[in-house]
Amino acid sequence: MNSPEKITIPVGLCYNLKSGHHNGDDDEEYDTIETIDFLDEQLSSFGLTVYRMEQDNTLFHNLLEKKPAFVFNIAEGRGKTRSRESQVPCLLDWLSIPHYGSDGIALGITLDKLLTNTMLAHNGIPVPKMYMADDMKACDALASHFDGRPFIVKPRWEGSSKGIFNDSVVDSFADCKDRARRILSSYHQPALIEEFITGDEVTVAVKGNEELSVIGMMRISEKSPSDRFVYSLENKREWQTNILYQRASDSIPPAVCSAMRDNAFAAFRCLDLHDVARIDFRIDSKGVPRIIDINPLPGLSPEYSDIMLISKLHDRDFTEVVREIIAISLRRNKIVV
Template sequence: MVETRPIVIPLFYESFSLYRSRGYTAEDCVELDKDETIDAIVRSLRENGFEVVPVGDIKELVQCIARGEHERSQGLLEAYQIPHVFSDAATLALCLDKGKTKMVLEQMGIPTAPFAIVPASWPIEKDISQLLHQSRYAEDLKQMPLFIKPACEGSSKGIYPFSKIENISDLELGVRRLRERFPGQSILIEKYLAGHEYTTSILGSGDSARVIGTIHHNWEGNAPQSGTEQNKQSDNAFGGGFYSLDNKNEVPGETMDRMVYSEDSPVVQGVERLALATWRTLECYDVGRVDIRCAADGKPHVLEVNPIPGLRPQWSWLAITALNHGMTHEALLGAIVECALKRYPELEHQKLGAPSRG
């Protein structure tokens, strides 16, 4: 008997509202999914003909494992050789740690801002200037401003107005404040890049990966220009010239994010080439974003890589970029799953509409 059988997709998520109800702060939960995001993802996947099985927070995941339903879990997916969307566990862990990511990028010749890392074990009373002196970028880091942030957070969590550092005493105080707020986590110190900032969305894996499009985070409120005009950056612009926890997550619509196009600008061409090279160098899969910021001389540098980007319709940069380039949320989710299926040739016969023997 021949039957058509849709692919079953377990959807793993952790709900913002659930963890808020458990007493966690909004900052603690900022990276978690809003209910409307979860609903939209489920709806878009089902519109593509997939059967979706939502799996909630870690407690529900543990219950699934206890019942022998290991096919519903991502930390165990690779151990059980279960096909999954997004990059493998090693890549996800690497990209989560911005300091270690920068080490790999540096080794592979991908430009990233000069940096030093304050280890979680660094004695709080010890002079940070000693650590800067030990860095291979000691000379670069002598020149202010610098920028500090937790090494392993996203959604601008741990980035505050004091993150931009103008002198060594502010650096000591800022690192101490971050260490108190994020105990057990290393702190990243970087040379502050004074140029424009971009985020490039990428779809696919390896040689088949392609750029969907790029957003320019224009703090001055003007479209990016070529030459010296492109390099002008006002420190008094919205948010101090960078995304912090508050201005990224609490005042949508007030920033000057705008789409830019490679055919219109050699600057954007360079940004997108760098983003794609970074994506391939780190062997990321399926879909994600690369955040890039230019130095005062206009040269682009990688800030970080997000291999599990937000998918909230009309909010997340990836979803906005895709929509601007003609991809609805349903089309985007379908394309992501198609990219994953290409990595699992044994699943080709299970694509929607393909007959299977039962």
């Protein structure tokens, strides 16, 4: 008598693929085929049947045809709107398909840096002061804030440091206007003028749901130290040449590391995030870590992602870290493997 054939659970792997040719920074957040291959392998290690589903015009049809029980979604979304990261999660929610990561509301809020800053501040979580200019007239109204303090000028809803360059930190209002004009004309969205915190930059990777834990904390600095260092688009593209990555605990006091952990957990819960997120801090002159950005859809590239670097610095096998994240999401969605 033949043994019954093992039934495996069908899952989707949804993503946006880099174009393979220079596209400005339009597909900066998209993934390489090597990352997709890696994630396919990790999902398959759970005994799942993986269907690759690029977020293109065939996605809806593929979801209906393959009927996945779960989707591991890393798609950043199409277009330039602040709702783009919410596109796939909202589609999956509409089709009642459980998925990895935070829902469309959380992704929409966190992509909008002004909304995120406002929500965190309202909940008592330290953030820098922030002002918005949706046109040059609004920018002119901010002149009185320039009293010798530095500011950083950046787009309201971008990721992967898009729109943040080495010259985005400004001391004068004239320079602020120039950078704001660049954002308004090139990115077609409001410019944010944010208090620039000159202290250490640290990114904290958090995983979990009801119970949260820290994967690791990584200090990010320039190999040629500068009090105007920013983790800019140029620096991210040339990270192997320009950037020094260190365990935060090697140089940052334990009390500050504890505060970052507590604030990262508080932000994760305040925004109702799921499974994993990366929370970025700058530490001010009083030793207070202030949240400058939150990424609930962090890159998982085995070649260049921050979570890969964090894992390496903390002597963790990145493959095992990714499998832990997958398992966390499967448990939350009650997918039994």
